Every structure is written in structure tokens, then in C-alpha cells.
Amino acid sequence: MMRHLISAADLTRDDAVLILDTAEEMARVADRPIKKLPTLRGRTICNLFFEDSTRTRISFEAAEKRLSADVINFAAKGSSVSKGESLKDTAQTLEAMGVDAVVIRHGASGAPYRLATSGWIDAPVVNAGDGTHQHPTQALLDAFTMRRRLVGRDEGLGKDLNGRRITLVGDVLHSRVARSNVDLLHTLGAEVTLVAPPTLVPVGVETWPCEISYDLDSVLPKSDAVMMLRVQRERMNAAFFPTEREYSRRYGLDGDRMAKMPEHAIVMHPGPMVRGMEITAEVADSDRCTVIEQVANGVSIRMAVLYLLLGGNDSAATAPSTTRTEESK
Amino acid sequence: MDAQQYSDDARPVLEAPDIARVLTRIAHEIVERAKGADDVVLLGIPTRGVYLARRLAEKLESITGAKIPVGSLDITMYRDDLRLKPARAIGRTEIPGDGIDGRLVVLVDDVLFSGRTIRAALDALGDIGRPRAVQLAVLVDRGHRELPIRADYVGKNLPTSLRETVKVQLAEEDGRDTVLLGTRTAS
Numbered sequence: 001m002m003r004h005l006i007s008a009a010d011l012t013r014d015d016a017v018l019i020l021d022t023a024e025e026m027a028r029v030a031d032r033p034i035k036k037l038p039t040l041r042g043r044t045i046c047n048l049f050f051e052d053s054t055r056t057r058i059s060f061e062a063a064e065k066r067l068s069a070d071v072i073n074f075a076a077k078g079s080s081v082s083k084g085e086s087l088k089d090t091a092q093t094l095e096a097m098g099v100d101a102v103v104i105r106h107g108a109s110g111a112p113y114r115l116a117t118s119g120w121i122d123a124p125v126v127n128a129g130d131g132t133h134q135h136p137t138q139a140l141l142d143a144f145t146m147r148r149r150l151v152g153r154d155e156g157l158g159k160d161l162n163g164r165r166i167t168l169v170g171d172v173l174h175s176r177v178a179r180s181n182v183d184l185l186h187t188l189g190a191e192v193t194l195v196a197p198p199t200l201v202p203v204g205v206e207t208w209p210c211e212i213s214y215d216l217d218s219v220l221p222k223s224d225a226v227m228m229l230r231v232q233r234e235r236m237n238a239a240f241f242p243t244e245r246e247y248s249r250r251y252g253l254d255g256d257r258m259a260k261m262p263e264h265a266i267v268m269h270p271g272p273m274v275r276g277m278e279i280t281a282e283v284a285d286s287d288r289c290t291v292i293e294q295v296a297n298g299v300s301i302r303m304a305v306l307y308l309l310l311g312g313n314d315s316a317a318t319a320p321s322t323t324r325t326e327e328s329k
Numbered sequence: 330m331d332a333q334q335y336s337d338d339a340r341p342v343l344e345a346p347d348i349a350r351v352l353t354r355i356a357h358e359i360v361e362r363a364k365g366a367d368d369v370v371l372l373g374i375p376t377r378g379v380y381l382a383r384r385l386a387e388k389l390e391s392i393t394g395a396k397i398p399v400g401s402l403d404i405t406m407y408r409d410d411l412r413l414k415p416a417r418a419i420g421r422t423e424i425p426g427d428g429i430d431g432r433l434v435v436l437v438d439d440v441l442f443s444g445r446t447i448r449a450a451l452d453a454l455g456d457i458g459r460p461r462a463v464q465l466a467v468l469v470d471r472g473h474r475e476l477p478i479r480a481d482y483v484g485k486n487l488p489t490s491l492r493e494t495v496k497v498q499l500a501e502e503d504g505r506d507t508v509l510l511g512t513r514t515a516s
Contacts, residue, residue, distance in 0.1 A: 001416060018418060025403070025419045034456040039406040307406070312416035 001308045004116040004125045008136040008184040013160060016187055020144050021157050022304035023297070029066060030300065040069035040310055043100040048090070049128070050076040050106045055271060055295070056128050056138075060103050063302035069310075072099070087111060091120035099123055101310050109133035109176075124309045132174050132235065138270055139180035141301040143188055145294050146225050149266050162189030167219050169251055170229035170278055173200045174236065177270045178229055182210050193219050197251065199240040216251055220260040227268040228253055228278045244277055254280040258288065266290050339496065339511030343485060348468065348499075348506045351484035352381070355466050356388035358482050363433055366393045368461065370429055372402040374438040374450060375420030380501040381468060382437040398425030402436070402457075407449035424457055434460040435482075439497040441467040444478035469508055471495045 001015060011019075029035055045064045049057055057073070064071045074090075081090065087106075094102060101124045104112045109131030116125040129135040147156040150164055166185050172178045172194050185192045192210035194201070205212060213219050220226065231247065241247045253267065261267075267279075267289045275281050283289060343351070360366050366389050373382030379401040386399040403420035405411075436450050447465060454463060466482035471489045487510065489495060496509040 022419050025422065028422060032457060036456065037406040038452065039411060307419075308416045310416075311406075311411050312414050 003309070004112075004127075005136050005305055005309065006113050006116055006125065006127045007134045008139040008180040008187075009134075011136070011184065011187060013187050013189070016140070016143070016184060017158060017160055019140055019301065019304050019308060020147060022308060023140075023144055023300040024153070024157060026066075026303040026307070027297070027300040029303075030296070036066055036068060038068050039307055040064070040067040042070075043310060044070045044072060044098065045101045045103060045306070045310075046072040046074055046094050046099045047128075048074045048094070048102055048104040050081065050087075050104070050111070051129070052077075053105055053129065056105065056298075059295070059298040060126075060128060060302050062299045063306060066299070067303055067306060069100075069306070087115065088118070088120050091115055091118075095121040095123070101126065101306065103128050105129045107131055126305060126309065129176055131176065133176050133179065134183075135176040135180050136184070137298070137302055137305060138177050139184040140305070141294055141298040142177075142181055142227065142268060142270070143184055144297045144301055145268065145290050146190075146266070148293075148297070149290065150224055150264070160188040160190075161185060164190045164224045165193070165222055166190050167193045167195055167223040167226045168229060169195045169216060169226060169253070171200050171231045171240075172196045172205070172229065173202050173240070174232040175229045181227065182208050186210065193223075195219055195251065197241050197247065216253075217257065217260065220257060221262065223261060223265055225266050225268055226253065226261060227270070228273075230270065230272065230274060231278055248277050252278055252280065253283050255282045258283050258286070261288075268294060271295070339494070339509040341507045342487060342510045343469070343508035345500075345506035348484070348508070351468065352384055353388055355482045355484060356385055356392055359385070359389065359435060359464075359466070360392055362464075362481070366395060366397055368432045369397055370425055370432045370434050370460075371397060371399040372424075372429075372434055372436055372450075372454075373399070374436060374446060375401055375403050376502060377497055377499050378436075378438040379421075380499045381439060381466075385435075385437060385466065398427065400425045402450055402453055404446060404449040404453050407452045409445060409449065422453075422457075429454065429458040429460045431459070431461050433462050433464065435464045435466055437466045439468045439499075440495050441465070441470045441478075441480050441483075442473055442495075444474045444476035447478050448476050468497060469495055 047057055047060055061071055103126045105128040111130050112125050112127035127134055127136055151159055168178050182192050186209040193213055194210055195213045195216045267283055269291050271291055273279055273284055363369055371382040371386050373379035382399050386397040389397045400423045401421050403422045405417050405419050464481040467480045468484040469487050470480055470483045471487045492513050494511045494513050498505055498507045500506050
């Protein structure tokens with residue numbers, strides 16, 4: 001297992017399956033009366049959020065607390081960052097305070113990579129979304145949800161998504177979720193198709209390990225899972241499609257379109273959903289929609305990632321063995 | 330399991346028939362001490378403790394005629410040496426449907442050594458429920474305890490030195506039943 005989680009593309013198949021399997025065990029903790037493990041007791045994790053996020057921050061915080069870590073929440077708004085402090089200064093402050101891991105969300109693509117590789121801070125870095133670049137724990141929780149629904153909860157252990165056909169629909173251009181998912185799903189052996197208006201397809205997409213289509217209706221009957229992406233108006237600085245109505249007519253998912261999907265196929269959405277535009281209420285509230293499950297699975301995945309990054313000490317692997325090894329019975 | 334080098338001269342101290350015999354004895358001891366096995370729940374500690382727990386459950390069933398709930402209890406997340414070693418893969422925790430509240434839980438493991446695994450198991454149990462009592466059954470007790478913990482049922486007491494290694498092999502995992510005593514080599 002690597003030291004940081006910056007991009008879904010960094011994960012090997014074995015790493016990804018290990019995280020999914022570990023998350024499956026973590027999910028069992030949520031069913032217990034006491035939803036807490038002592039694993040990261042005495043470790044301090046800082047959630048460094050330079051960009052607004054409620055869902056992801058709460059999810060990380062829940063995961064950290066379930067592993068008994070001490071949590072520091074840092075929101076850039078109202079902090080010294082608004083007074084002009086740089087990422088470097090913030091990182092060095094955290095290092096001086098002895099933080100054991102940093103979960104970072106930043107509006108600039110590449111900020112987590114910079115934090116992890118600059119030497120400003122020695123702790124593992126987890127990317128919780130950077131600009132339009134990556135959101136690896138989101139991709140992992142999506143893959144976890146797909147494996148549970150399409151392969152099975154217990155049957156899925158140790159398995160990937162080999163041969164499953166996954167369709168991602170909507171604003172690919174601005175979506176870090178789409179980038180992360182394409183990378184991870186490809187690693188896990190799935191066939192990915194992107195469906196988007198031509199204006200919302202990024203330059204260079206032909207180098208991505210996926211297919212591109214502009215016609216949702218022709219792709220739906222062949223899909224095992226359809227993931228609707230949010231139209232990110234806050235990142236749009238120009239008109240990318242004529243009207244919401246037209247977008248909705250061509251790329252929105254309604255009941256009629258859902259009926260074209262195979263019986264077993266599921267509908268996913270990373271949230272927050274804009275009902276009526278990318279997805280209708282009828283679809284969002286149906287049994288096939290996994291949005292709520294995705295939220296629950298997010299906590300398990302983040303517990304698994306934090307455990308695997310922080311639960312052990314890699315340097316010990318090369319240290320000479322002490323007298324008490326042999327499983328320390 | 331840790332990467333552990335076992336020397337070639339490891340010699341068997343228990344063979345398949347011995348293991349079957351000591352498990353039968355332990356099953357009888359459990360029935361005797363629990364006055365039947367009505368409220369007994371067997372929880373094996375992964376990996377090999379789980380197989381031993383299943384074998385014990387079968388033997389208890391043949392003695393008492395009653396079905397004995399059996400599960401597994403992974404203690405990885407409760408270890409006190411997590412920070413000293415690379416992150417380990419988590420094993421399976423499966424608690425029988427009726428839970429462990431008010432039951433007599435018998436923890437089952439292959440080797441009892443420092444006692445730290447059992448300490449972690451007791452912590453894990455506390456988060457899952459409140460058993461009436463907890464007992465411990467092990468196939469081999471090799472000594473060198475670092476905590477005030479002892480087993481209620483021992484298959485074989487095996488006095489060892491710290492330079493020696495004890496390796497339990499079970500048919501379900503390793504293809505054969507045996508307990509090997511070897512000397513530690515540099516790993």
C-alpha cells in the first residue's frame with residue numbers, strides 16, 4: 001500500500017481490491033451497537049478544507065471518529081488563509097503541531113500532490129477532491145457500491161469489476177468524479193463509456209481508457225450501472241449548452257429512459273443531485289438509485305483508506321525483528 | 330501472518346491424530362465445565378482459530394446433540410502493536426445471529442504466546458456485546474506470557490525458548506494437520 005492517496009490512477013488492482021475488502025469489514029462496524037474501533041487512538045488527523053464541502057467533510061470526520069482518531073477541522077474561510085497565508089505556511093503549521101495525516105480538499109488541481117511531495121509536511125496526504133482533477137475516495141466508494149450491487153456483498157470479496165459496463169453521463173469536463181472513476185473502473189477491469197454533450201467533453205479525452213458517446217439512449221440498454229454527474233454551474237464560465245431543458249431532454253435520466261436499462265442495472269449519483277435537470281425525482285427515489293447507499297459506503301471506504309495509510313508503520317517493514325514476532329500471540 | 334522464516338529442521342510435535350484427540354478432549358472439558366453446552370458460543374480467532382472453532386463445534390454437537398453457534402472474531406483493529414508494523418489486511422468478524430449477550434463465549438486460537446492477541450480479543454468482545462463469561466481454548470500453549478492471561482482449555486503445553494518457533498498447520502488452510510517446532514532463523 002502506498003503512503004498517500006492522491007489519485008485513483010495511482011492505485012493498482014490489488015491495492016484497490018484490498019481497500020474494497022477492508023471497507024467491507026469496516027461496514028460491519030456500522031451495524032454494531034458500538035460503532036467505534038480503537039485503531040487510530042492517539043493519532044491526529046486534520047481535515048484541511050480550502051473549498052466548501054459538507055458531505056465529504058462529514059464523511060471523513062465520521063470515518064476518523066469511528067477509528068478513534070483525534071480530528072481537527074480546518075476551513076479556509078475565516079482562517080489565516082483569507083488573510084493571505086499560503087498552503088506551505090499552513091502545512092508547516094500542521095507539521096509543527098504533530099498532525100499524523102492530512103485530508104485535503106482544494107479548488108486548485110494538484111494541491112494535494114504538491115502538499116504530499118514538497119517536503120513541507122511528513123504526514124500521509126489524502127486527496128478529498130482537488131479542482132477538476134481527482135476525488136479518489138469518491139471513485140472507491142462508487143466502485144464499492146457497484147461491487148456490492150452487481151457482484152454481491154460476500155461473493156464480491158477479493159473480486160474486481162471485470163467485464164461490467166459502466167456509463168458516466170453529464171458534465172465530464174468539470175468532473176473530478178468522472179476522471180477518478182474512469183481511472184479506477186478501468187483498473188478494476190470494467191468497460192467505461194462517457195456520455196456527454198460535445199461541449200462538456202474535455203480535450204484529450206481520447207487518451208482516457210474509455211469510450212465516448214453522445215447518444216444516451218443507445219448506451220443505456222448495455223449498461224450495468226449508470227452514473228449521473230452533477231452539472232457544475234459554479235465551475236462554468238461560459239454557456240456550454242443552450243438551455244437546461246434541452247440538456248435535460250438529451251442527457252437527463254427519467255423513468256422512460258430508466259426502463260431501457262437492464263433489470264439488474266443501477267443508477268448512481270455522487271450528489272448533490274439537481275432534481276429535474278440531470279435526474280428526475282421518480283428515478284432518484286426509485287429502488288435502483290443508490291445515492292443514499294453511496295453516502296453510507298463513503299464512511300466505510302474512508303475508514304479503510306485511513307486504516308491502510310495510518311494503521312501501520314511502513315518503516316517497520318525493514319526494521320530488524322524484535323523478540324516477539326510470530327503473530328505476537 | 331507475518332513473514333517468518335522457518336528452519337528446515339522443524340519437527341512435528343503433534344500430528345493429525347493427536348490434534349483430533351486433543352480437540353475431542355477439549356470438547357468434553359467444555360461440556361463438563363459448562364454443564365452441557367446450551368449457551369456456549371465458539372468464536373475462532375482468524376485464521377486458524379476459526380477452523381479449530383468449527384471442528385470443536387462439530388465435536389460438541391456430536392456429544393450434546395445440540396447445534397453450537399460458531400463465529401470468527403478478527404482482532405487486527407484492536408492490536409496494541411499496529412503502529413510497529415506495516416498495515417495488515419483485516420480478517421473476518423462474524424458473530425452468530427443471536428449475538429453473544431448473556432452467552433458463554435469460548436475464544437479459540439491455535440497458539441497462546443504473549444497473550445496480547447487475547448487481550449485484544451477481550452477488547453473486541455466488549456464492543457460487540459456482553460457475554461455471561463469468556464473462556465479460552467488453545468491448541469498449543471507455548472508460554473512466555475506478557476500479560477496476566479491463561480487458557481481454560483489447552484491442547485498441549487509446549488515449553489519453548491524464545492529462539493524457537495511454533496507453527497500450526499491445519500488441513501483447511503495448509504493441506505495437512507500438524508504442529509511444528511523449529512528454530513528461528515534470520516528473516
